[in-house]
Amino acid sequence: QVQLQESGPGLVKPSETLSLTCTVSGDSISSYYWTWIRQPPGKGLEYVGHIYYRGSATYNPSLKSRVTISVDTSKNQISLKLKSVTAADTAVYYCGTLGVAASGIKHWGQGTLVTVSS
Amino acid sequence: EIVLTQSPATLSLSPGERATLSCRASQSVSNSLAWYQQKPGQAPRLLIYDASNRATGIPVRFSGSGSGTDFTLTISSLEPEDFAVYYCQQRSNWPPGLTFGGGTKVVIK
Numbered sequence: 001q002v003q004l005q006e007s008g009p010g011l012v013k014p015s016e017t018l019s020l021t022c023t024v025s026g027d028s029i030s031s032y033y034w035t036w037i038r039q040p041p042g043k044g045l046e047y048v049g050h051i052y053y054r055g056s057a058t059y060n061p062s063l064k065s066r067v068t069i070s071v072d073t074s075k076n077q078i079s080l081k082l083k084s085v086t087a088a089d090t091a092v093y094y095c096g097t098l099g100v101a102a103s104g105i106k107h108w109g110q111g112t113l114v115t116v117s118s
Numbered sequence: 119e120i121v122l123t124q125s126p127a128t129l130s131l132s133p134g135e136r137a138t139l140s141c142r143a144s145q146s147v148s149n150s151l152a153w154y155q156q157k158p159g160q161a162p163r164l165l166i167y168d169a170s171n172r173a174t175g176i177p178v179r180f181s182g183s184g185s186g187t188d189f190t191l192t193i194s195s196l197e198p199e200d201f202a203v204y205y206c207q208q209r210s211n212w213p214p215g216l217t218f219g220g221g222t223k224v225v226i227k
Binding site: 002044045046049050059060061072094098099100101102103104105106108110112 | 217
């Protein structure tokens with residue numbers, strides 16, 4: 001059973017870069033597409049982007065100019081970088097698995113809250 | 119961008135009642151639609167994928183139907199643990215990516 005664990009700073013200053021890592025255990029990183037989803041406090045879910053281990057990433061158009069998702073197969077990790085953050089980027093950030101063709105996100109990390117504040 | 123609209127925003131029902139949740143897409147997503155349950159402080163849990171397939175370990179009281187632009191999640195008889203927020207989500211090849219609906223909160227009447 002694949003397990004996902006997000007990690008990174010819980011507090012980021014405005015205009016700086018948010019950096020998170022998702023560590024994968026229990027399965028090969030080549031088995032899935034990997035996605036980042038975020039959820040502002042008290043609000044709904046928002047797609048950030050997704051990536052296949054040997055392909056290019058796809059991003060939410062509203063975030064595309066600021067976001068980078070990458071895979072490190074040697075460390076079994078997926079990373080997320082979001083630059084020039086504002087308070088609107090405060091959210092719980094989740095990593096998850098997407099099947100190659102199926103529509104749903106089967107496995108989710110527990111999520112990590114990132115607050116943007118000076 | 120494909121927009122998903124969920125209705126109602128809030129559904130007030132009693133345990134044992136049937137819950138019917140709707141998700142409408144702004145354009146056809148074929149059957150590429152999933153449903154999730156989320157409880158406070160927890161990550162979402164996949165219930166249904168590809169419109170009508172139950173995910174592993176999901177009770178049979180949860181069922182999904184629809185294709186194209188109109189989809190339904192039905193909970194045949196609400197259990198106390200089913201009171202939560204439910205989201206639909208589509209996956210498209212063009213434009214590529216995912217989008218989520220705004221959610222339906224199922225509350226105890």
